[in-house]
Amino acid sequence: xxxxxxxxxxxxxxxxxxxxxxxxxxxxxxxxxxxxxxxxxxxxxxxxxxxxxxxxxxxxxxxxxxxxxxxxxxxxxxxxxxxxxxxxxxxxxxxxxxxxxxxxxxxxxxxxxxxxxxxxxxxxxxxxxxxxxxxxxxxxxxxxxxxxxxxxxxxxxxxx
Amino acid sequence: xxxxxxxxxxxxxxxxxxxxxxxxxxxxxxxxxxxxxxxxxxxxxxxxxxxxxxxxxxxxxxxxxxxxxxxxxxxxxxxxxxxxxxxxxxxxxxxxxxxxxxxxxxxxxxxxxxxxxxxxxxxxxxxxxxxxxxxxx
Amino acid sequence: xxxxxxxxxxxxxxxxxxxxxxxxxxxxxxxxxxxxxxxxxxxxxxxxxxxxxxxxxxxxxxxxxxxxxxxxxxxxxxxxxxxxxxxxxxxxxxxxxxxxxxxxxxxxxxxxxxxxxxxxxxxxxxxxxxxxxxxxxxxxxxxxxxxxxxxxxxxxxxxxxxxxxxxxxxxxxxxxxxxxxxxxxxxxxxxxxxxxxxxxxxxxxxxxxxxxxxxxxxxxxxxxxxxxxxxxxxxxxxxxxxxxxxxxxxxxxxxxxxxxxxxxxxxxxxxxxxxxxxxxxxxxxxxxxxxxxxxxxxxxxxxxxxxxxxxxxxxxxxxxxxxxxxxxxxxxxxxxxxxxxxxxxxxxxxxxxxxxxxxxxxxxxxxxxxxxxxxxxxxxxxxxxxxxxxxxxxxxxxxxxxxxxxxxx
Numbered sequence: 001x002x003x004x005x006x007x008x009x010x011x012x013x014x015x016x017x018x019x020x021x022x023x024x025x026x027x028x029x030x031x032x033x034x035x036x037x038x039x040x041x042x043x044x045x046x047x048x049x050x051x052x053x054x055x056x057x058x059x060x061x062x063x064x065x066x067x068x069x070x071x072x073x074x075x076x077x078x079x080x081x082x083x084x085x086x087x088x089x090x091x092x093x094x095x096x097x098x099x100x101x102x103x104x105x106x107x108x109x110x111x112x113x114x115x116x117x118x119x120x121x122x123x124x125x126x127x128x129x130x131x132x133x134x135x136x137x138x139x140x141x142x143x144x145x146x147x148x149x150x151x152x153x154x155x156x157x158x159x160x
Numbered sequence: 161x162x163x164x165x166x167x168x169x170x171x172x173x174x175x176x177x178x179x180x181x182x183x184x185x186x187x188x189x190x191x192x193x194x195x196x197x198x199x200x201x202x203x204x205x206x207x208x209x210x211x212x213x214x215x216x217x218x219x220x221x222x223x224x225x226x227x228x229x230x231x232x233x234x235x236x237x238x239x240x241x242x243x244x245x246x247x248x249x250x251x252x253x254x255x256x257x258x259x260x261x262x263x264x265x266x267x268x269x270x271x272x273x274x275x276x277x278x279x280x281x282x283x284x285x286x287x288x289x290x291x292x293x294x295x296x297x
Numbered sequence: 298x299x300x301x302x303x304x305x306x307x308x309x310x311x312x313x314x315x316x317x318x319x320x321x322x323x324x325x326x327x328x329x330x331x332x333x334x335x336x337x338x339x340x341x342x343x344x345x346x347x348x349x350x351x352x353x354x355x356x357x358x359x360x361x362x363x364x365x366x367x368x369x370x371x372x373x374x375x376x377x378x379x380x381x382x383x384x385x386x387x388x389x390x391x392x393x394x395x396x397x398x399x400x401x402x403x404x405x406x407x408x409x410x411x412x413x414x415x416x417x418x419x420x421x422x423x424x425x426x427x428x429x430x431x432x433x434x435x436x437x438x439x440x441x442x443x444x445x446x447x448x449x450x451x452x453x454x455x456x457x458x459x460x461x462x463x464x465x466x467x468x469x470x471x472x473x474x475x476x477x478x479x480x481x482x483x484x485x486x487x488x489x490x491x492x493x494x495x496x497x498x499x500x501x502x503x504x505x506x507x508x509x510x511x512x513x514x515x516x517x518x519x520x521x522x523x524x525x526x527x528x529x530x531x532x533x534x535x536x537x538x539x540x541x542x543x544x545x546x547x548x549x550x551x552x553x554x555x556x557x558x559x560x561x562x563x564x565x566x567x568x569x570x571x572x573x574x575x576x577x578x579x580x581x582x583x584x585x586x587x588x589x590x591x592x593x594x595x596x597x598x599x600x601x602x603x604x605x606x607x608x609x610x611x612x613x614x615x616x617x618x619x620x621x622x623x624x625x626x627x628x629x630x631x632x633x634x635x636x637x638x639x640x641x642x643x644x645x646x647x648x649x650x651x652x653x654x655x656x657x658x659x660x661x662x663x664x665x666x667x668x669x670x671x672x673x674x675x676x677x678x679x680x681x682x683x684x685x686x687x688x689x690x691x692x693x694x695x696x697x698x699x700x701x702x703x704x705x706x
Contacts, residue, residue, distance in 0.1 A: 056546040069565040079552035210600030281613035
């Protein structure tokens with residue numbers, strides 16, 4: 001079967017495939033974000049989106065526990081995952097090196113994410129019956145954290 | 161331009177009778193089509209190996225198939241080269257009883273070198289783990 | 298009556314066995330970000346897998362040989378070898394994702410950490426492969442996997458605006474705020490999740506395990522043509538739950554716990570327990586299938602004796618290969634890699650490997666020497682060729698899209 005084809009044709013086919021692959025690779029890379037400024041703002045908004053998502057998860061879990069629609073292991077596991085997400089968001093923000101005019105925004109972003117982390121840890125303690133508090137208080141704290149995150153995100157999108 | 165040859169241009173007469181092909185006794189096989197990459201099964205129908213290559217030998221001016229080869233020859237068949245003779249896993253041609261969709265042998269697979277990995281694993285690994293020699297339930 | 302029961306069992310097993318961790322994660326991720334606007338990809342994928350699974354089952358039933366055996370015979374060792382390497386690597390990656398999925402679901406149900414469940418899951422998968430009969434293993438995993446219908450129940454109980462869901466599904470458009478390449482990246486991922494390469498080899502080898510003949514073709518056709526689309530509906534239900542509950546809240550799916558949130562919201566603890574059971578069963582079943590597929594493809598390419606119907610001692614290389622594959626998957630997971638990330642990569646690489654695994658089936662199903670009168674009809678071939686183009690496009694676009702969008706970020 002393959003011995004019928006001349007080696008020249010096989011080599012040509014291989015070269016063509018490699019070329020197509022290379023073009024695809026380069027094209028893919030070229031499309032991505034290039035400028036450093038927009039890159040920093042994008043990284044920070046992505047991290048803030050991650051934190052906002054985790055806070056929303058926390059709000060939903062508190063509601064589910066309050067209405068007795070979920071079990072403690074599941075609620076605890078979900079909040080643990082959410083805490084991993086805010087941790088990762090905080091890490092991305094700390095790692096980013098935005099330009100001068102975005103440094104203040106980055107500091108506020110870190111504060112907002114820290115608020116979110118505190119609210120989620122409180123919620124997790126409450127779910128595991130290791131701390132007092134009510135669903136109402138926790139929902140308030142989480143909502144405040146969500147608002148703070150949204151505010152910084154809006155500022156970053158306006159500045160970019 | 162039409163590719164059809166005009167009547168006057170044909171290099172052969174249209175009603176020419178072609179000679180009959182030779183019809184020797186026995187089965188005519190195309191090695192690449194009927195032998196290579198075929199499953200080899202033993203006399204009981206259990207799979208033995210796949211024909212990765214065929215060893216040919218010249219005897220009295222004719223080329224004769226002496227063995228079916230399996231194993232390391234597959235890599236060299238795809239990429240080129242030839243492993244040393246000591247590494248060839250042979251199934252002797254004289255054991256072959258039938259060549260059809262699969263190549264059938266007249267001997268039990270247990271007696272063949274080609275299955276040594278299977279036997280080794282059976283004795284030393286699979287057979288030693290509990291439950292290995294029992295039917296699944 | 299007996300035949301009706303056989304068909305019913307087959308259909309139910311096909312529905313329960315359709316969803317694996319790749320479908321679960323990808324549909325939820327897509328539903329939470331794009332709503333119902335990628336449901337058309339699920340439809341395309343389901344039609345494709347029905348077409349090719351049916352073809353490969355027919356090949357095995359009529360010719361008495363599993364598809365991969367014929368691929369090497371007909372297309373030679375180079376094409377067969379390339380096919381083997383591609384499908385083997387992707388299937389081992391998928392196996393790793395499935396074992397990870399078992400551990401994730403068990404972690405969710407208990408409070409025991411995932412890393413402790415991983416060796417347990419790997420050992421359980423191997424034990425079942427070692428001792429349990431093929432038909433028992435297929436039927437049990439498939440029937441228990443039906444518990445995933447809890448997602449459909451949850452969607453109904455959430456009482457969404459059906460008109461809007463249907464409108465989003467039938468008039469797909471890229472949602473505002475999401476870049477177009479990301480939309481297409483997830484389309485390719487969803488396609489790879491629906492048309493898994495291992496499925497066709499498993500299906501044809503399974504036909505040999507259960508010793509199907511041409512007489513069983515109608516049962517096989519019913520299983521595929523009724524079971525798989527209903528399984529596809531389950532996938533759509535998972536996406537719908539995510540679209541209705543997670544999308545409005547801006548929750549991005551990256552963990553199994555987030556996928557179960559809509560179910561808890563809709564049906565409370567009972568439905569949640571049912572769905573978690575379904576996830577364990579479906580991923581366990583898929584882990585068994587992918588492990589068996591690695592064994593089948595290797596054994597059929599090299600001519601080893603294979604099959605669950607043999608006792609392990611009579612198919613030593615087959616069982617050793619599977620045990621090694623399960624071990625490799627377990628060890629990779631023990632490095633604390635995120636199983637959901639592994640799943641997301643496995644579906645994209647499934648899409649990349651699709652042409653190498655599907656094209657040979659189309660060639661073999663048309664071969665009169667093996668199929669006799671049961672070769673593909675003209676309609677099947679036409680549809681098969683259309684799908685071949687779709688598969689090639691998806692496969693070529695997958696890696697550039699992955700790089701351009703940063704794996705969907």
